[in-house]
Amino acid sequence: MTFQGWILILGFVAILLALTKPVGVWLFALYEGRRTPLHIVLGPVERGFYTLAGIDPNAEQGWRRYALHMLFFNVALMAFTYAVLRLQGVLPGNPQGLAGLSPHLALNTAISFTTNTNWQSYGGESTMSNLSQMLGLTIHNFLSAATGIALAFALFRGFARRESKAIGNFWADMTRVTLYILLPISIVYALFLIASGVPQTMAGVVDVQTLEGAKQSLLLGPVASQEAIKMLGTNGGGFFNANSAHPFENPTALTNLIQMLSIFLIGFGLTWTFGKAVGNTRQGWAILSAMVILFLAGVTVTYWQEAAGNPVLQHLGVAGGNMEGKEVRFGIAASALFSVVTTAASCGAVNSMHDSFTALGGMIPLFNMQLGEVVIGGVGAGIYGFLLFAILAVFVAGLMVGRTPEYVGKKIESREVKLAVLAIAVLPLMILGLTALSSVLQQGLAGPLNKGPHGFSEILYAFTSAVANNGSAFAGLTANTPYYNGLLGVAMWVGRFFIIVPMLAIAGSLAAKKYTPESAGSFPTTGGLWVGLLVGIILILGGLTFLPGLALGPIADHLAMISGTLS
Template identity: 75%
Template structure:
C-alpha cells in the first residue's frame, strides 16, 4: 500500500466528515420546525392527512402527556406493532403479493424479525430475496423502518423538552410527535431519495422475478421488487435491513460509488441534524455544536484506525508474501477505503447496513465497528437514539465535573441531581449487562457454540459481535455466525428488546424529572459545557466507560485474533 493510497483514504474520511458537519444545520432546522409543531409548506399537502389520522385514532394532538403517559403509549404501540408484524410474517404464505409462493416464517424466526424491525435493529438471520414476499418486505418491514425511526426521534424530542421546559410535567404528545416526524420529515425525504436511487439504477417494481440471459447463453431468474423505497428509509432512518442478503454490497441496492457515498451521508444526516435541533431547543446552539464535535472526533478516530488496519492487509497473507490492502469480502466497485468508512459509519450510527462483509475485515479493522456499537452507538448514533444516548453520557460527565468543582452539577440551565444520575447509569449499564451476559451464556452452551463458523478468538468475536449488534440495535453481523436457530433467534430477540426499551424508559424518566425543575442561570462557578474542555471530558467519559467495560472481551476476541494472525497461526 503506497503512502498516496493511504493518504487518499484518510482524505475520503475527512471530506465525508466535513460534509456531515455542513449538513447538521439545515437538517437540524427542519427537525426543529417539526419539534415546535410549526406550520411548513408541506402542511398544505400533508396537513389533511395528519388531521385525518388524529380523527380516526381518536387522538387530541394538543393534549400533552407526562413522562409516564408518554412511556405507556409508546410501549403499547410497540407491543401492538410487534404482534402485527409477527402475524404478517407467519401468514405470508396465505397473503397476496407472493407470486413465488413463499411459505410463512417459523415462530422463532417471525418473532425475531418482528422485534428486530420494531426496535430499529433490523437484524436479519435470513436472505430477504429468498424468504420474504413483496408484501412482507413492504407491510411487515418497510413500514417499521418509518415507525421505529420516528419513535426514536419522538423520544429525543421528549428529552429535549425536558431540558428546555421548566416547572411542568408535560413532554408533548407521543402520537403527535410520531405522526409529524413520519409525515413531515421521513416521508418527503424518502420520496426524493427513492427517486434518486431509481434514477441511479435501483429497482422499484411490484414484479418478483426477471429472466436474464447470461454470457454463456443460460437463463437466470433474478429477484426484484420494491427495493428503492426500502433502501431510502433503511438509510435515512438508520434501520439497515436490506432487501437482499448482501445488503448494500448488492449492485441492485448500491449500484455505483457515488450512490455508496450518498448512502453513507444519508445514514448520518438526521442524527447529525438532531444535535443542532437540541441546541435550538435549549436556546444555545453552541451546546449542540459541542455534542457534534465530540461525536465527530470519536468517529474520525475510529474510521481512520479501521482504514489504517485494512490498508495494512491480512497478516496471514503477508506470511505468504502477498502484500496490499485487505480486499477479502469487499466489493471492487468501492475498494478497501470506502468499505472501511462504510463500516465505521454504519456502526457509529445504529444503521447496520453493510457494503462489505465485516467478518472478512482484519481482526483490528473489525474491532472498530464492534467498539462503535459497544459505546452505545452514540457517535452520531441512530435517529433519535444517538442523541438521547449521548445525552446520558453528558449527564454523567457533568456530574463528574460537579464533583471536581464541588457544587451541584448543571447542564443547559438545569441542575442534575441524584435521580437523573441514577437513571442515566441504569440506562448505560443495560448495554454491558446484556452484551456480556448473553455472550457468556452463548459461549458455554452447545446450542450457542454450534453457531460460529470460525474457531478460537474469531469464533468468539462472531458471538460477541452478534449480541453487541442486537443489544445496540444495529443489526449488522459477523456473517460467519449461523444465527437462524431457535436458540439465537430467541436470545437475540431478547437482547434487541431490552437494548431498546430499557434505555428509552429511563430517558423519559430523566426528561420528566428535568421538566419539573426551574431553570438555573449559569454562574461564576458553573462548569462550561460548550468549549474544548467540555468536549474532552465528554470523549474521555465515553471512552473510559466503554473501554473499562468491554476491554477484556475485546482482548479475548479481536486483539487475540490479531496476535495469533500476526504469528502465522490459524484455528
Template identity: 75%
Template sequence: MTMSGWGLILVFTALVALLARPLGQWLFALYDGRDTPLHRLLGPVERGFYRASGIDPAREQGWLAYGLHMLAFQVVLTLFTYAILRLQGVLPMNPRGLAGIGADGAMNTSIAFVTNTNWQWYAGESVLSNFSQMVGLTIHNFLSAATGIAIAFALFRGFARHEAKTVGNFWADCTRVTLYLLLPLCVVYALFLVACGVPQTFASLVEAHTLEGARQTIVLGPVASQEAIKMLGTNGGGFYNANSAHPFENPTALTNFVQMLSIFAIGSGLTWCFGRAVGNTRQGWAILCAMLILFVAGAGIAYWQEADGATLAMAGGHMEGKEVRFGIAASALFSAVTTAASCGAVNAMHDSFTAIGGLVPLFNMQLGEIVIGGVGSGIYGFLLFALLAVFVAGLMVGRTPEYVGKKIEAREVKLAVLAIAVLPLSILGFTALAAVLPAGLAGPLNKGPHGFSEILYAFSSATANNGSAFAGLSAGTPFYNGLLGVAMWVGRFFVIIPVLAIAGSLAAKRHTPATTGSFPTTGALWVGLLIGVILILGGLTFLPSLALGPIADQVSVLAHTAF
C-alpha cells in the first residue's frame, strides 16, 4: 500500500461529491419539466417526437399506468434486440460476415441490455457486427439508463407531492433524460475518448506487425460512442471481450480515471436532485454521505487486500489479472466503483483478485448496488432502505415513522421489504440450483470455494443488474443463458413495480410537518442508522453464502490448502 494509492481513492471520492450539485441541478430541471439551455436547440426534436408518436407529455399517469407503459416498452425492446441478434447474418454493416446468434444466447443478451445489466457471455469483437453493436445494443445503453432515471423521478414525485393521483409521464421522462442529458454528455465524452486514442470508425480490421515479425489482426469499430454511454449510463457492456482492460477502450491512466468518475457522476447528482425535489437538499447530502462512507470502506478493503502481497508471498502486491498501465490501486478502485454502481465494466479480472479482494465487489452487488448505484436504480434502491431505517427509528421513539414529510405506514414498509427480498430470493435460489445440477456444476473452472464463488458471483451480478463476472465461469451455455436471463429480468422489474407502488401510495398522502418528536433524517445519527440497516438487512442475509465462497477461499489460502 502507498500514500498515492490512498490519495487516489480519497481524491476520487471528493470529486464525486463535488459533481453532485451541478449534475443534480440539471437533473432537477428535467425532473421538474423546466427548460435547460439545450431546449432552444433540441426542443423542436422533442416536440416532433411527441407529435409523431401521439404522446401528450402534459398528461400524467398514475403509478400503475406508468409501470404498465414502462413494461410494455421493455418487452418490445427485448423482442427488437432478439430479432437483430438472430438475423445478424443478413443485416448490413457486417463486414466480417458474422452469423446470427443462437436462440439462448440472443435471449440472454437482449434481456441483459434491456435491463441495464449488459451481461456478456461472448467476446464482442468476435461475435457481433457493427450493426448489432450500434443498433442492437448501444441503443439500450441509452434507453435502459433513461428508464432507471425515470423510475427515480416517479419515486421523487411520490415523496414531493401531496394528495396526488399521478407520478409523472413515463414517455416524457424517458425522452427528456435521453435528449437533454445522456445524448449531449455522450457526444462530448465520445469526442474526449477519440482524442485520447479510442477508435470511432466503421472500418472492420487493421493488421499490425509484432516485434517478433508475426501479424496480428485487430478488430476496429464504433468504440468511443459505445464507451461513453457504457460508463455514463452504468451499462458496462464492452465492445471488446477484455472490456476496459483493452487499450482501445481505455488507453491511458487519464481515461481510466475519467471512466470511473463518469460511472458515479449521474448517480451522485440524483441524490442532490432528490433533496431538491423534497424541498430539503440536506436530505440528499445525508444520503450521499452514507453512500460514500460505504464506498470508501469497500474500496479501502479491496486496495488493502490486493496491495498486501505478504499474504500470498508476492512482493509488491498481487498483480495477477491487472493491467500494468493502471496498477493495483486504480484496479482495486475501479472494481469497487463498477460494482457499487450497476456498471459491470472492468479494467482488471475480478476472478484473479485475492479472496477478500474479490469479496468486496461481490458484497457491493449483494447490497443491491445502492452505494451510488446504477443511474436511477441506485437512489430508488437506497430509498427502500431509508424507509426501513425510518420505520426502525419510529419504533425506537414510539411514533409513526415519518420521512421527508410523509408518514410511512404498513403498506410502504411491506412493499419496501418485498422489493428488497427480491435480491436474496433470486441470488441464493438460483445459486443453490446451479450448485447442485450437473449443468450448473459444469460451468466453474475451479473446484472448492472458489468455484462456488464463481457461481454466486454470476447470479449476484445478474440479479443486481451489474454484468461483471468471475471469468472462470463458462456461462455461454443454454442452462446459464436461460437462468441468468431470468435472474436479470427478476432483479430489474420485480423491484421496479413495488417502487412505483410506493411512489403512488406516498403521492396520495398528505404532508406531515416535522415536530419536536420527529426523528431527524439529515444528521450523523441518521447516516449511521442508514448504514447499520443496510449492512444488517442487506449484508447479513448473504453471510452464509459468503462463508461458503470467498471467506472459505481465504481460509484455505491461509492454511495452504488446495482444492
C-alpha cells in the first residue's frame, strides 16, 4: 500500500461527504414535490406527461396501490425489452447486422435491466445493436434507478407521516426523479465523457491501421449516453464486454474518479434526505457514518490484499502487488477502490476483473453484496435496505432496555419486525439455496472455468450478484446457458421485488401510526452507540449466514494460496 493510494481513497470519501448535503437538499425538494430551478424549463414537460397519461400527481396512494402500480410498470417494461431483444435482427439501428437474442438470453437480460441488476451473460459489442443498447437497455437504466429512488421516498414518508393511509404517488415520484435529477446530471455527465474521449456515435465499426501496419476494426456506438446513467443510476451494464476497464468507456484517471463518485453520489445524498424527512438530519448522518465505516473497512482489506500480491508468484521472483486483471492506467489502489465501490453499491460496473483478485481481495466485493448491498447501496435500494436493518437493530435495542422499541418517532412492533425479517431473509435463502443446487447438478458444475474452491466462488459470486441486484461477476463462469440464464433470472426478480413489497408494507404500517416523542427511556439513535449497533447487526447477520459459504470458497482459496497451491 502507498501514501498516494490512501490519498485517493480518503480524498474520494471527503469529496462525497462535501456533496452529501447539496445532493440531499435537491432530493428533498423532489421528495416534497417542491419547485426547483429546473422547473422553469422542465415544468411544462412534467405537466404534459401527466396530461397525456391521465395522471393526477396530487392523488396519493396507499402502499398496496403504490406497489401494484410499481409492479405493473416493471412487468410492462420487461416485456417491452424482451420483445426488442428478440426482434433485434429485423429492427433498424443495427449496423453490424446482429441477430436477435435467444429466448433464454433475452429473458435473462430483460429481467436483469428491469431489476437494476444489469447482469450480462453476453458481450455487449458483439451481441447488442445500437437500438437495443439505447431503447432496450439505456431507458431501463433511467427507469430502474428512478424506481429505486421513488421507493425510498415512499419509505421515508412512512416514517415521517402520522396517522396517514398514503405514502405518495408512484407516477409523480418517478417522473420528478427522472426529469429533475437523473436526466439533467446524465446530460452534463455524458458531455464530459465525450470531451474525455468516450464515443457517442451511431456508427458501428471504424477500421484503423495499427503501428505494425495491420488492419483492426474498432467497435463504436452511443457509448457516452449509456455510460453516464449506468454509473449515476448504479446500473453497471457495460456497452463493451470489458465494461469500465475498456478505454472507450473509461479512458483516463479523471473519468475513473468521476465514475466512482457518481456511483455513490445519490446514495450519500439520500441519507441526508431521510434525516430531513423525519425532522432530524442527525439521523441521516448516523446512517451514513455506519455505511462509511463498513465501506472503509472493506477498502482497507481489499487494497491490503491486492497490494501484498500473490506469495506463490513472489517466490518465483515476480515482485510487487497483484496486477493480474487490472489496467496499468489505473493501478492497484484505484482498481481496489473501484471494486469495493461498485459492490457496496448495486452497480456492478468494473474497471478490473474480480476473478483475478487475490482470494481475500475478491472476497470483500462478494461479502459487500451478501450484506444486502446496504453499505451505500443502489440508488434508493441502499437506503431502504439499510432501514430494514435499522428496524431490526432498534428491536434488539428495545429488548435490551425492556420496552417497545421506537425509531424516529414510530413504535416498531411485531408487524414491522416480521416484515423486515421476511425481506432480509430473501438474500440468504436464494443465494445459498441456488448455489447449493448448482454445486451438485451437472448443468451447474459445467459453468465454472476453475475447479475447487475458486470454482465454487465463481458460482457463489454469480448468485450473490444476481440476488443482490449487482451484476458484477467472477468472469470464469460460463453463464450464457439455459440453466444459468433461467436461474439467475429468477434470482434477480426475487432479489428485487420480494424485498420491495414487504418494505412498502412496512411503509404503509408506519405511516398509519401516531408520532411517539422521545423520552428519557428511549434508545438514542443518533450517537456512536447506535452507529456501532447498526454496524454490528449488519456484520453479525452477514457473517453468521454466509461464513460457511465463504469458508468453502475464498477463505479455502486463500489458505491454498499461502500454502503454495493455485487453482
